Amino acid sequence: MENQKPIVHRKDLHWWEQFYIPQIINGMRITLSQVFRPKFTRQYPEEKWNPPASFRGRPVLVEQNGVERCVACGLCSRVCPALAIDVQASETELLKERYPVRFEINMLRCIFCGFCEEVCPEEAIVMSKEFELVFRFQEDAIFGKDKLLISADKLKDRLEYLRKNR
């Protein structure tokens, strides 16, 4: 039996360790000391979390003065590695000339990488703090302009963060 592994004998416990009681007391001491420390467990979902400005939640379109900032240039759609974004441009009388007549993000495709936000020349698409996304049907996961437009006041944190870290 050449291949048989040699039998390794584990070192026997010391008599003090075999005695157990001191080990248990030591364990209880650690437990008790933790009981009186401040708690950091969050009772989610009862207790909500407000993420920091650097957090990348679902991408949203910035609405300013009642219209989207977006000019439908399609760069977000082009840069999106997951091809989640679909934009259809059209003409508007406003100074910006173009606006998205359809803007859809497929949240099943989105990987929250933030490239769309980074490439946007108008600071029109930003990552929000929203991360709770639940759908019952695939169709529900395609967000149109109705769900994507968020007014600029609600996105102050992120817009300031972007300006600081440009």
Added chain:
Amino acid sequence: MVKITIDEKQFEVENNLTIIQAARQNGIHIPHFCWHPKLSVSGNCRVCLVEVEKMPKLVIACATQVTDGMIIQTNSGRVVKARNAVLEFILINHPLDCPICDEAGECKLQDYAYKYSVGESRFEFDKVRKPKRVELGPNVMLDTERCIMCSRCIRFCDEIVNKPQLVFTQRGDHVELTTFQGQKLDNDYSMNVIDLCPVGALTSKDFRFKARVWDMSATDSVCVGCSRGCNTKMWVRNNEILRLTPRFNSSVNQYWMCDHGRLNSFKNVNAANRVNAPMFRKDGMLIDVGWDEAMARATSELKSFKKNEIAAFGSAHSTNEDNYLLAKLMNHMGVHRIDFVPHIEDAKQDSLLIKADKTPNSTGARLVGIKSDTDEYSYRAIIDDIRNGKIKALYVLDDDIAVVPEIAEVLPKLEFLVIHASNENQTMKYADVVFASSTYAEKHGTFTNFEGRVQKNKPAVSTLEHDRVLDGMPLSRLDRFGAHNDRWTKGIKRDTRASWRIINSIAAILGAKWKYNKCEDVFNEIASTNSSFYGLTYENIGVTGAMIQKSQEQVTVRS
């Protein structure tokens, strides 16, 4: 011939060439905005600067003739520096409009700025503001700010169309492109200035903001607006044609195409009135049926007529293959009354591109057998015989023959009318069986233009017949990566078939033993049996087309 050296490589070129022409012939690209191979030299953009040995300053390659022993540097330190300076200069007043500019992605200024400029500007002042949404004509929009004053559009109208309608006004950085007082840019070729414009100053009204160029696929196609057969590119996104642009072919259309062809020869493909399924008439109404049902009805009814009671109209709108198989089918059935209806508009033609014959393939249709040997069998004789009841059944290939009033008048007299139709049309009102046929944008095939040039046409829009990937059709980024649950892959796929395929199936039911799997097989049979097409194969037609054997058959357009 003179010997010149460009970038340490020696070439022998003709002596009346300019440096940019000589370089281009030998595959060396010298950047240029205002120079165009078919326009006069203007020399105002200054981006084609090159260094010529023994010349004190850099010279512009577009306006300097080659001389013997010339030594030219296109990428020396001085040239690179000067080119960067020129681009910085041009960009001083060029707005940063790329995100809202339709030209973005195919813009010469974008490309050159990326390739030849270091990408920094020292200009800190306000740019000159000019009008941004100017309607130059019915089809062209102008953004005056974006114009870099290359004057290509002005020279095009002046030299190619011979209708000087555009002009520069003001001086210095206030130069503005405008039309002459009281005029509009409304010539028949006005939209070519959109392709000519190296930046996004001139854009198409029709295509305005429809799509970004990188989201579309481009398929080589042939315009079917008239018998010239201009070479085109068909731009498709989500299985919908969004625009046509001309494709260079030195023997047909050069770099140009007319506005009519560009705007009107693809709209019917996307139209809402497409025939999406075969139909037949039941209780006076046309109802959608399956292909087998429609074919069974057509063949059984056709069989009930005598040979001399049937006639057929081919179509100059259809390909050589469609017409050839129709002629072959009629031959198989023993029917000899066959012709096509010409569509000639003598008032609408010119000496540049537009021909009076408004169909792409009347030459081809005639050559492959859609013609009568004597006047007795001409289309007028067929109409007369329908009127006096001698002809009772008619088979019509893709052509709305009822637009001709004298035909519309006699069609109700027919006992049985089979048509191939891609869109709802006048003739359908009288039809008993309608086969949903593919348009030229959805099938392979060849057209023979007015001078006998056979040109290939490829499908750009997919029907249920083909699959973009498996059939080797050009793919856009979105086509390549789309999944079943993406909205942008849900473009309409119609249940239409190429006319030659429909005829092939009918022939099979009528007992003919033909073996055609693809369009190529049909064309190669035409080439091997028809002396006019001798020597041609589907492959050797190539992308620019090939001429038929003219001596074999006189090519004339009958009016």
